[in-house]
Amino acid sequence: MSASYLQERGTPASQNGISAPVSRGANALSSRIASVLSASYADLDIRDALETLDDRGIQNTAETRRQLRLDVQKDVIQCNGEIVRDFGLVAEQLKRIGTAISSLNSYCADMRGHISAANQETGPVLEEATSLISQRKQVENRQQILHAFSSHFLVSDEESTVLTSTVEPVNEEFFQVLTRVKKIHHDCQVLLGTEDQRLGLEVLEQSSKQLNAAFQKLYRWIQREFKTLDLENPQISASVRRSLRVLAERPTLFQSCLDSFAESRESILSDSFHAALTGSASEEHIATKPIEFHAHDPLRYVGDMLAWAHSTTVSEREALENLFISDGDEIRRSIQAGLESEPWLRGDEDTDVFDGRKALNQLVSRDLTGVARLLRQRTEQVVQSHEDATLAYKVANLIGFYKGTFAKLLGADSEVLDVFDTLEASAMRQFRANMRDYVANVQSDIAVAPADLSPPEFLEEALQMLRVLAKSYDTSVAATDDNGQGFQPVLAEALDPFLSGCENLQKGMEKPDNAIFALNCLFAVKEVLSQYTFASERVSEIDDTIEENVANLTEYQHQYLIHESGLNTLLEALSTNTNSAESLKTIPELEAFKPDALVAASQQLDEFLPSALIDASENLKRLRNRKMIQDITEEAADKFCEDFEIVEGKMMAADDLTYDEDKEDEDQEPGLRDLFPRTSGEIRVLLS
Structure with a gap:
């Protein structure tokens, strides 16, 4: 559009026929072209201007170009007029707002005046109200402190009655109150730590009195409960166990309670044992016959008494075991707490405060004291009234057996074991006395040994x-x-x-x-x-x-063989002879080795050998061990053969020496071996 606008701007001069010099027109045109070309179309102002022109839909005519500035200025003036009118309206509104604010300021000033006057009038009232509120808070705090103190440190009359009155039962409520009073007694330390200790001392004194009365009530209640227990099978109920656990906090009362219980059980068990022995009418429900009626044998009588005592001990221990084993730790802690509150009761610091098993063993031992005393009397009576030594020894062994059994049940330190030691020693003394009397009677009858040399009658009886x-x-x-x-x-x-x-x-x-x-x-x-x-x-x-003795008999048999065979003469002759050549040469000159004597010895040996063993065994025929007779004889025969070998060896040595010197002599005398031809081998064969 801008291009068309420029084109339209360039045509009017030629159309109107306005003449200008060529050079001037060319310069104006070139300057415009240069101005147009040098303008930056990226500038925002130019772009906004061009967009405004497009929005207005303006045609590029000379009239439009002449009126454009006026139109634009007119529009600006109109816009400014509208803005002035609008600001006039705003100014009017601001005036009205200012009037309202002035009214509000006057109202506020009036209100401040009224408030100041009201403050002056209500100031004393507020101060008094503040003081009253502070006093009320103090009263409330004191009331809370008093309520807390009363609820914690004071016991009501109803609770005091439950705790100390013997009419009230010992139940859960009693233990709850007792626990609360013990806590009060312990917490009095807090009150004693304040500046004013009077209150703490009063509460401490009151709680101490209540605790002492409560423990005395508990002590008397436990004693009554012990009297009403089942005497045949005393099962300690949960309430009694709990009461004893609590009473342990007073070690003196606890021990006194156990002492009275032990005395009661001792009397009961003694009566039961006496009834089991005699079947007296005082004992009801006796399941078996009295021991004294059916135990005619003394050993069985003692055994039945010991068996009854053992059975009773087991039952007594089982009945009391829950008391000291299940609650043993709690009782120990209670006794420890009691000793801390009563330090004068402490003993050796190194000893254990309470051992449940040891206490159980001691209590059962004390319960059996009466039974043990009666058992000792009856057993000693049985032992002393019989002169049979074997009976006394059997009784001693039986007592020793039960002593080991009771030691396992009650421990090695039980006092009951002293009774068993005494009974065992008494039975052994009686055994020794009876044996010595028997020996004395036997010794007076001993005269001579039996003819067959068998063990005498007194030894057979002794064996x-x-x-x-x-x-x-x-x-x-x-x-x-x-x-x-x-x-x-x-x-x-x-x-x-x-x-x-x-x-x-x-x-x-x-x-x-x-x-x-x-x-x-x-x-x-x-x-x-x-x-x-x-x-x-x-x-x-x-x-x-x-x-x-076997060695003595062997030597006797050896000497018998030597003398009966005649070999003793040759041995005696050679006793002074040595093994030297000069000594051996003198053997033929010995009297025993002269031809006649040697021949006679040889004949005596030949006559002896056939029946030598039989004759030797005949010497030992009264020995009961037949095998030993044979062994002794054979050993003696072996020694005889050894002696014969000595004689034989020396004779052969003497012959060898003699023949060596006189070997050229044709008329030499016969040698020793010729006169005594038996050899050691033949001797061993004949004596085997």
């Missing part, structure tokens, strides 16, 4: 008794606990005196009867003791003694 004692000991716990040391005193009383009697009989015998008699007795003893491992030490000692 029969020893079998019973060993069997009793073997079934006891001591057989495995002390490695047989506990049986040594029994052997000293029941065996050694009889062996000593056999030794006295042996001293008056000749050989070999004394050794045969000793071996028969020792083998009889060994046969009894070898069945038990706990007697291995004594069996070993018996084996040593047997070996000594």
